[in-house]
Amino acid sequence: MTGERLELAGVPRVEVELRRSPRARRLSLRISRLDGRVTLTAPPHVPAAELDAFLQERGDWVRDHLGSTPPPVLVAPGARLPVEGEALRIVAARVRKAERQGSELRVRAERAGPQVRAWLTALARGRLAERCDLYAGRLGRSYSELALRDTRSRWGSCSSGGRLMFSWRLIMAPRQILDYVAAHEVAHLAEMNHSAAFWAEVARLHPGYAGDRRWLRENGAWLHRYRFGGEDKGT
Numbered sequence: 714m715t716g717e718r719l720e721l722a723g724v725p726r727v728e729v730e731l732r733r734s735p736r737a738r739r740l741s742l743r744i745s746r747l748d749g750r751v752t753l754t755a756p757p758h759v760p761a762a763e764l765d766a767f768l769q770e771r772g773d774w775v776r777d778h779l780g781s782t783p784p785p786v787l788v789a790p791g792a793r794l795p796v797e798g799e800a801l802r803i804v805a806a807r808v809r810k811a812e813r814q815g816s817e818l819r820v821r822a823e824r825a826g827p828q829v830r831a832w833l834t835a836l837a838r839g840r841l842a843e844r845c846d847l848y849a850g851r852l853g854r855s856y857s858e859l860a861l862r863d864t865r866s867r868w869g870s871c872s873s874g875g876r877l878m879f880s881w882r883l884i885m886a887p888r889q890i891l892d893y894v895a896a897h898e899v900a901h902l903a904e905m906n907h908s909a910a911f912w913a914e915v916a917r918l919h920p921g922y923a924g925d926r927r928w929l930r931e932n933g934a935w936l937h938r939y940r941f942g943g944e945d946k947g948t
Contacts, residue, residue, distance in 0.1 A: 719753060719764065721772050727779065729768060733757045740767045744778045745865070751775060788941050789825045794818065795936075796833070797840075798887030803829065826942035834861055837884035837891075844895035845877060848918045854902040865937070868929065869894045871901035882936045886929070893925035 721727035729751045737756045740763075744751050755764060768775075786792060790805040799816070806812075806819035811832035813819070820828045842859055849855055857875040869879045877898050883891040896919035904911035915922050 719768055721751070721768055721775060723772055723776075727751060727772075727775060729753050731755065731764065733759075740764070742768075742771060742775065744775065749779050751779075784938065786939050787826075788829050788939055790820070790822050794829065794939065795885045796836070797884060797891075826940070830941040833884050834881045837861060837879070837881040840884060840888075840891060841877075841879050841895055844892050845899055848896050848899040849902065851918060852899060852903055852914065854899070856899070856902060868933065869898040871898045871905070873905060875902060882939075885936050885939070886933075890925050890929055893919050893922050894929070896922065897926075 717731035717733070719729040719731050721729055730753070732752055732754045733756070734754055735757055737754050739756070740759065741754045742751065743754070753764065753768060788794060788803065790803050792803050793800045794803060795801075796818075801813065801816055801818045803825060804817045804819050805822040805825070808819050808821060808828075811818055811820045811828040813832075818829065818832070838859070838861055841861075845856060845859060855875065856871075856877050858877065860876065860878045861881040862878060863882065864878075864880045867880075868883060869877065871877055879894065879898070883894055893915075896915055900911055900914040900918060903914055919925070
């Protein structure tokens with residue numbers, strides 16, 4: 714059950730989401746690396762006083778971790794946005810949809826967030842389709858569908874039916890990072906696991922993947938700092 718809120722005393726004020734779960738055997742705190750959301754998971758019948766005491770005892774730990782969370786960036790005119798590793802400046806203009814001109818991305822000021830998100834999603838779809846087609850051809854396999862989402866927990870996935878799913882935010886990473894994730898998921902068409910055979914396929918499709926995998930692990934959270942306003946989790 715979710716929806717209950719607690720508050721960590723002190724400055725700054727920290728809101729904590731309380732999640733009661735019948736599967737929980739103890740109290741546990743989790744801080745999202747993507748947006749700094751703090752969640753306290755507890756068994757169903759732990760009293761409020763015990764929850765509050767547990768939370769306040771860990772106040773310093775919570776604030777230390779929140780201090781390392783990337784600050785949010787509102788996508789609006791004047792902001793800079795990484796696209797395939799290159800910084801583009803968002804500029805207000807009288808346009809119907811986002812348009813790139815050199816190192817500028819021109820948008821309508823009142824529609825900046827949605828227009829930029831739509832532009833990024835279309836760019837990501839084209840780039841991912843190109844790479845997945847290439848890698849699937851090298852692998853001698855085919856996929857059934859390519860879908861994009863704004864996922865929080867994973868950058869991509871491959872279903873047993875050959876459906877590939879990716880986060881469109883990959884288009885904001887350096888180009889080889891998107892290429893690596895595409896190769897990773899396409900490799901699952903042959904190996905639905907993370908065995909040595911699977912990683913051998915990834916290496917064949919995208920040599921030198923280890924550095925790109927490490928970059929994503931160390932820097933991926935920064936791609937989630939950009940806020941587009943009213944975004945949903947679909948395409």
